[in-house]
Amino acid sequence: xxxxxxxxxxxxxxxxxxxxxxxxxxxARELRRLGVTVRRILTIPxxxxxxxxxxxxxxxxxxxxxxxxxxxxxxxxxxxxxIARGLGRRVVRHPAIEGKIREYYGGNVNEARLKMAEVPxxxxxxxxxxxxxxxxxxxxxxxxxxxxxxxEQKFEAIRDRFAVSPYYLxxxxxxxxxxxxxxxxxxxxxxxxxxxxxxxxxxxDPEYAVKLTLESKDEGYVARALAHLLSLLPPDxxxxxx
Amino acid sequence: xxxxxxxxxxxxxxxxxxxxxxxxxxxARELRRLGVTVRRILTIPxxxxxxxxxxxxxxxxxxxxxxxxxxxxxxxxxxxxxIARGLGRRVVRHPAIEGKIREYYGGNVNEARLKMAEVPxxxxxxxxxxxxxxxxxxxxxxxxxxxxxxxEQKFEAIRDRFAVSPYYLxxxxxxxxxxxxxxxxxxxxxxxxxxxxxxxxxxxDPEYAVKLTLESKDEGYVARALAHLLSLLPPDxxxxxx
Numbered sequence: 001x002x003x004x005x006x007x008x009x010x011x012x013x014x015x016x017x018x019x020x021x022x023x024x025x026x027x028a029r030e031l032r033r034l035g036v037t038v039r040r041i042l043t044i045p046x047x048x049x050x051x052x053x054x055x056x057x058x059x060x061x062x063x064x065x066x067x068x069x070x071x072x073x074x075x076x077x078x079x080x081x082x083i084a085r086g087l088g089r090r091v092v093r094h095p096a097i098e099g100k101i102r103e104y105y106g107g108n109v110n111e112a113r114l115k116m117a118e119v120p121x122x123x124x125x126x127x128x129x130x131x132x133x134x135x136x137x138x139x140x141x142x143x144x145x146x147x148x149x150x151x152e153q154k155f156e157a158i159r160d161r162f163a164v165s166p167y168y169l170x171x172x173x174x175x176x177x178x179x180x181x182x183x184x185x186x187x188x189x190x191x192x193x194x195x196x197x198x199x200x201x202x203x204x205d206p207e208y209a210v211k212l213t214l215e216s217k218d219e220g221y222v223a224r225a226l227a228h229l230l231s232l233l234p235p236d237x238x239x240x241x242x
Numbered sequence: 243x244x245x246x247x248x249x250x251x252x253x254x255x256x257x258x259x260x261x262x263x264x265x266x267x268x269x270a271r272e273l274r275r276l277g278v279t280v281r282r283i284l285t286i287p288x289x290x291x292x293x294x295x296x297x298x299x300x301x302x303x304x305x306x307x308x309x310x311x312x313x314x315x316x317x318x319x320x321x322x323x324x325i326a327r328g329l330g331r332r333v334v335r336h337p338a339i340e341g342k343i344r345e346y347y348g349g350n351v352n353e354a355r356l357k358m359a360e361v362p363x364x365x366x367x368x369x370x371x372x373x374x375x376x377x378x379x380x381x382x383x384x385x386x387x388x389x390x391x392x393x394e395q396k397f398e399a400i401r402d403r404f405a406v407s408p409y410y411l412x413x414x415x416x417x418x419x420x421x422x423x424x425x426x427x428x429x430x431x432x433x434x435x436x437x438x439x440x441x442x443x444x445x446x447d448p449e450y451a452v453k454l455t456l457e458s459k460d461e462g463y464v465a466r467a468l469a470h471l472l473s474l475l476p477p478d479x480x481x482x483x484x
Contacts, residue, residue, distance in 0.1 A: 009283075012438070013440055013442060013455070014270065014283070015279075015283065016270065016279075016280065016457075017267065017271030017272070017274045017275075017280075018274075018440070018455065019442070021267070025259065025263070028256065028257055028259035029259030032258045032260075033259075037258075038257045038259075040285065040286060041256070041283075041285035042283070042285075043266075043282065043283035044282060072420050072441070072443065074424045074441040075424070075427055075428050075431055076439065076441060105421070110421065111425070112420070112421050112422075112424030113421040115424075116421075147443065147445055149445055150445070178316050178354070179315050179347070179352065179355040179358075180354075182315050182316045182317070182352075182353075182354030183352070183353070183354060185316055185317055189317055196254070198254055198255055198260070198318060199316040199317075200255060200261070201314065201389065204391075213260065215258075
């Protein structure tokens with residue numbers, strides 16, 4: 001069983017190099033652990049039309065979509081409106097969120113704070129007792145905030161719903177460089193065409209020259225592919241396997 | 243004077259969360275310093291058709307494009323072929339690179355190593371005495387390797403060609419949260435519609451609640467916008483400006 005995912009990172013601060021995005025690496029790692037295959041990560045500016053186009057495309061192309069950023073109360077928070085436009089929905093004020101905001105701010109409620117109650121029409125709220133604010137889901141899009149601490153909390157609260165069959169990973173570290181072992185990688189892929197085989201050279205590491213990753217959702221398949229590859233590699237080329 | 247850029251990160255290892263991409267943050271930061279506006283960062287798998295589509299789109303949409311990854315000698319290095327396909331060009335073996343490879347490896351040259359001499363037809367080689375290997379440029383695409391040390395070296399060697407007029411940045415740190423200051427941000431944007439204004443809340447920082455960034459390529463404009471914003475904010479809301 002497989003499930004594809006796309007991640008949309010919304011924020012001028014990432015594109016202008018002011019902030020390093022840690023949300024997409026977090027989501028990529030956690031989704032992989034759950035067996036979900038991330039197909040794209042796209043970072044875009046805080047612009048309505050760009051967000052709308054990305055939301056429409058990712059909504060169509062991937063099973064689940066995560067967005068990060070652009071959901072606060074200020075002028076540059078246009079993610080909700082952009083996603084609504086991309087999905088052909090209106091923006092509405094959600095009564096349950098509005099109630100929470102009015103309760104929290106009391107007499108200090110204002111237009112900016114009430115903007116946080118806006119959602120695309122037809123949005124589902126995922127309520128978790130541990131979190132103050134519900135997570136917003138519209139169609140297959142999970143709309144997450146850009147602040148890493150909150151994004152991570154919210155993802156932890158919904159992670160169980162994404163689990164599919166896991167990937168099995170084996171790793172081989174080689175002393176020989178890619179130019180020497182490439183033919184054996186090709187031969188292994190010839191015999192195991194469904195193997196996910198990665199080859200990652202490391203510069204200046206005294207221990208190894210290349211890290212090879214072998215993956216499949218079929219544990220036996222990856223074990224047989226690993227045995228095949230090890231039978232081809234020169235005996236002293238392998239530093240270790242994991 | 244403005245110049246737009248797109249960054250394409252090619253690599254299953256990023257999408258599967260095995261490796262954290264440091265190349266796009268590096269390029270985003272350095273390009274901003276040069277006054278270049280990065281419009282998109284897209285991370286895609288090592289797949290021919292996906293690379294071809296991304297290369298064609300970015301080639302069309304941005305003034306300069308940087309790709310990172312997928313240029314080694316192994317089976318998963320399909321960036322060159324993907325870009326060639328996206329630009330409607332053939333893949334050819336470049337005689338100057340082939341000569342360098344044959345010279346370096348002598349009798350140990352093999353098909354995998356010679357694969358490193360492949361480029362899209364019509365490629366320009368940017369030779370820099372400090373680097374062993376030329377940088378590959380095809381149309382407006384700069385094809386960079388995924389290994390961060392090498393990507394950074396190569397970028398340093400070509401960075402001067404991208405400089406345009408710089409962005410001027412001023413920063414305001416506020417004690418008040420976004421919900422309180424949003425109206426003043428909106429008013430400032432009303433008076434200075436071309437201002438690039440970012441608002442970034444920080445959780446758990448004892449010093450400030452929101453970092454505001456004001457930017458423009460017109461130094462006087464950003465100075466006037468800053469003065470306007472400071473005149474609107476409550477006097478004790480500002481921690482400091484930079």
